Amino acid sequence: MRQMLHYLRLVFNDHFVIALMFFVGGLGLAYSNWLKTVSPRDTWIVLAVGLILWLGLAVGRIATLLEPADTVFLLPREHDLHAYLVHAWHYSWWLAQAVQVIIVGLTVPILMLVDQLSGVSLLALLVTQLALKDSELTVRVTRLYRLPQAPARWLGVANAGLALVILALSLLVSPWLGVVLALILAGGQRWWHNQVWPHTVVAWQADIKGEANRMLGIYRFFNLFTDVPMVQGSVKRRKYLDWLLRWLPRDQTHAFGYLFTRGMLRGTEFSGLVTRLTVIGAILLYFIGHGWLAIGLDVIFIYLIGFQLLPFYKRYDNIVFTHIYPLAAPLKFKNFQRLLTVILSTTGIIFLIAVWLSNAPLAQVGILLVINAIEIYLLVAWYAKMRLA
């Protein structure tokens, strides 16, 4: 938990808070703009909302915090583990339900517009959603135990299927019917859990694996914004990208370029960072498209990518050969600048296309092109040099 706070502090650094403000603002703007175009006759939207609510049920898991060592040390006290798991269950329950409240809250404006739902029936929908999430979490806890083969396979699927049916009924037929059915499902799952667990054993291996996956997911998420030691970038061959490498000059002055480009394309760490930020930025620009906000967003995203790529320069410093190659000292930095220029220009062009596709006037695309060129020049020739060389 403390580690989590530590990472949160790193995640919410100044740059990120600025980008996040733009991001949330942009999404909010796009959402409210879109709401204005919605008319009461678009019933397919109700179906979409149902689907979103149903998918939203999957958000939120049980944090068991089990570790591999626990199989050794906790095995003798297995029966007592239930009390601990219940504790973890309650803890995770509040967190998961808070997320559900937010999800339902986000869909409220659509439902009021399209379905003309009253306040009371919206409340009924909220209760339905919470009850369904409760049943889903109960299934997760039950599955921490070793079950006979048939229930092990069908329990999760059946519960999800029933949840879909109940959501459909509550949106299309009556919210009150949904509430009743959802509460029955939640109660039933809890009853069955109490029937099952005293007569079986904890599925240690699966639970530990599941918990490790859950933690890895969280660390991966943090790793989007900061370096988490638990998530080490892996290497993928990515043979389909080899054609990109064929264009590059191959001589002694570009030896570091040879290394840098391959490291960039095949390591997941930096290439993932560039791809994610480029895709997010392009989507935002497509929705915002016009005016100062778009220009600011474009500048900030290119800066974020450029500045987070700088540590890649030192990626190979612990490999002794990079120090003993007979290469002139400035070559490494020159090669790095070249790589940085190529990456940032590609991102810049993708951003320009996104802006252009959003029907922005050509003049604005032109202005943005000039701004991007100046920014990339400053980043590569001045900022990178100041920080690295």
Next chain:
Amino acid sequence: MALAVSHLVGGYSQIPVLKDISFDVQPGELVGLIGLNGAGKSTTINHIIGLLTPMKGSIKLNGVTLASDPQQYKQQLAYIPETPILYEELTLKEHLEMTMLAYGLDQTAAWKRAHDLLKIFRLDNKLDWFPANFSKGMKQKVMIVCAFLTNAKLFIIDEPFLGLDPLAVHDLLHLIETVKKQGASVLMSTHVLDTAEKFCDRFVLLHAGEIQTQGTFDEIKAHYPDAGDSLNDIYLTLTGVTRDE
């Protein structure tokens, strides 16, 4: 004279590990650098390959120091580390290409040489693999192939015999023999003394940052007549002497 180390004082921090070390390696000569753990072998090697800067004294490679002409100095040098060091993102083929580019080698000639070396070390069918996932011995072979790809004047080999299979040890010794005939010098640090005794032309025995003795095996034996018949015995006696002090 290929490598000339004279009155070298150096180390990692302010406190010198090496205290006034002088030795040389002639063209076509294999010199064994022998010493206990912590005797200063790696420090000496790190000074020669240019990772550390001498506090006093000089290291010259065919008359060039690292400070006077770094590129010329580094061009003459190839290094095989004790623990293999590889680029995670490069395939075996790309490791070789990277070496060729970095040393500015002619691609056609270098590839011809590379294929011969790969065949010797049975790596020729693994060109598209990531050597980072190889076993230790195979990684070491990659290091050897990369080093012998260059036409260096001085090869520095740090403890080559641990982790290699017997066939590879034999092939490596044969390679060293070949480059020696072409006039290159080899400086090799090792703990495998019976192999060193058989193959090295001369020895430098380091102890506690100082050179205890140096010369051919016969010279050393003549110098310490009571110490025993093999390099192993002499070495144990010598370190034993200092242990009693």
